[in-house]
Amino acid sequence: MPSSRKADKPRPVPRITSTAEFARHVGLARTTVSRVLNQQPGLKQKTIDRVQRAMAETGFTPNAYALHLKGKRTALVGICVENLLTPPAVRKLAGLQRLLRENGYSSLIEVLDPRSGQKVIRHFLSMRVEAIAFIGHFAEAELERWIAGFVNQGLPHVVIDQHGIKEANTVTLDRAKAMAELLEHLWALGHRTFGLLGLSGPLRSTQDRLRGLDATLAQHGLLIAACTRSLDHLYERRNDFEFGRLLARSFAQIPDRPTAYIALNDEIAIGAMHEFQHRGLAVPADLSISGFNNQDICEMTTPGLTSVDQQIDATILAATEVLQTQIKFPTRTKTVVRMIPPALIIRESTGRAPA
Amino acid sequence: MPSSRKADKPRPVPRITSTAEFARHVGLARTTVSRVLNQQPGLKQKTIDRVQRAMAETGFTPNAYALHLKGKRTALVGICVENLLTPPAVRKLAGLQRLLRENGYSSLIEVLDPRSGQKVIRHFLSMRVEAIAFIGHFAEAELERWIAGFVNQGLPHVVIDQHGIKEANTVTLDRAKAMAELLEHLWALGHRTFGLLGLSGPLRSTQDRLRGLDATLAQHGLLIAACTRSLDHLYERRNDFEFGRLLARSFAQIPDRPTAYIALNDEIAIGAMHEFQHRGLAVPADLSISGFNNQDICEMTTPGLTSVDQQIDATILAATEVLQTQIKFPTRTKTVVRMIPPALIIRESTGRAPA
DNA sequence: CTGAAAGCGCTTACAG
């Protein structure tokens, strides 16, 4: 019943769900409709217009499930992200999705909490994603099991951020190098004792950073155990502003206080800086502080916070390349690990060590 | 060839892609496998175990496309998000996805840039999503066109945050009320002149807030044009810290400076606060400042920033309810608009007006 | 438990 439609009299339009119905509606053969949809040659412009107008009118969209059953590729990539509360992870997610779309892929994004992991992976597999990416930190044993499965099945994958997963194609910030650069910077400013804020715990990324510190200090003939100090064990572990405050309060009270502080992230660094300042200590005149992640807030503090930039653009570009190489050369099985060099962003929170 | 597998000799396992192959591999009938997969009664435990072990071994997952072709519901919800750079939007996204998963839905998440909009919607439709949610602000005309299509087709939808879209089921913060509460708070502190920071522009959300200010001022017998002041026009429009700084610099220089400042968001408020302080003005002794969104950073400044909390949990809960009602009662066509009451979080950045 | 058959919504030759 092709009658003119009125905008605000909501007449429930019968929903068209198949090319068969749609072809009947337009008055064409199913084959012809299919040819228009797939932009095949040998069709009159008039026919093409007729079909496209009808599609716009009815809102008909071909069923993706039937399409893919017929062998059309899904052009889907599954992205598992640990959580959406840490800004750097979200920026990686956003960038990766944009880059994938520019390459013709849609993304299936799932936040992976510990209970839902297996379910999400099964969903991705049943949707026949062409690749899977992980952003963040996941339970190591479980992740290794999944990766082994992907390798077995020849399913392209990439692990972003979590270094050290067996067989996994990995893109990760060179955290050891980041710490080396930061330490050289502080060293050149005359600092010889270092407070560590939140830099503890079992995460591989933290251990990588401590290893970087250790190696660099060793080059200067110092023992990490001797010249660094951590008070993390005194408080319930958190990664936020408040945790930084607590640590700074304790550091402010001990006699041989370190002159430079290296924090797990920007939040802890800023919390510590506020607390130190609140107690009358000047930054950087009395002590230096550095963060990690180079978030926007680093520019919003007084003084601005020296921090390590994760080079997120380079990271997701590398991740996309790693995926595409696997898609292009499905038989190449060598595991790829790409380290992204960090960038130390020096601001005013780090300065000469007090005399 | 069911031989024992060695962990690290990567023998390329032939990938099983259909129940037919899989049934052959296990040595059972296709029908039997299908029954195990669908947990139908009347199967020996031994058979069930055999199938499940083989699934774990081979990594076989039934093809979702064939499943849904057979009429199984997709249990998919499409989520369009404006961008992933504003923390409140990300928190809504994360919360909504979690809530949907708890209700048995998977999410298709897409960041909608202006060029890709139509493509994303088509993708959602072709994937036969059971509902579509929008988070953020989109081009009004385009969004209204999409919504009209959904209404026409009886596809459940919800628009989160963007108020005023015709026919759209909407969940949105009561921004007028937020401004009313904030103004009453400042009024009680003795403020009678107000600087607006970034509160301008065509966005409906901004206009809603200005309307709220207008109405409340009118109740006190004041004219909004007379007692508020905006300098937004002097600078290129941004929504960040730096923009706040610029505005504060100008406000600091004018003679009859307002005593209270109402910012578009927390970032602008904090930027302004820093600049005022940098110029020797004390907050809140010399002037009061308030933000919007109540982000974590509001606690990280000195003094802490008074801000409006968007009540994100309540928002996404309402959004989920709105979707579920539509799914449950597909014939009910009345448009639903739910306003979420905000919560004013008072901190130290607002205080008595100077005498 | 098995096996053969129909059908979901598509595409793709093939004969007209």
Added chain:
DNA sequence: CTGAAAGCGCTTACAG
């Protein structure tokens, strides 16, 4: 351009 047919990977009766 049309129309009939095969087949993608499933589920679901149905007869054994």
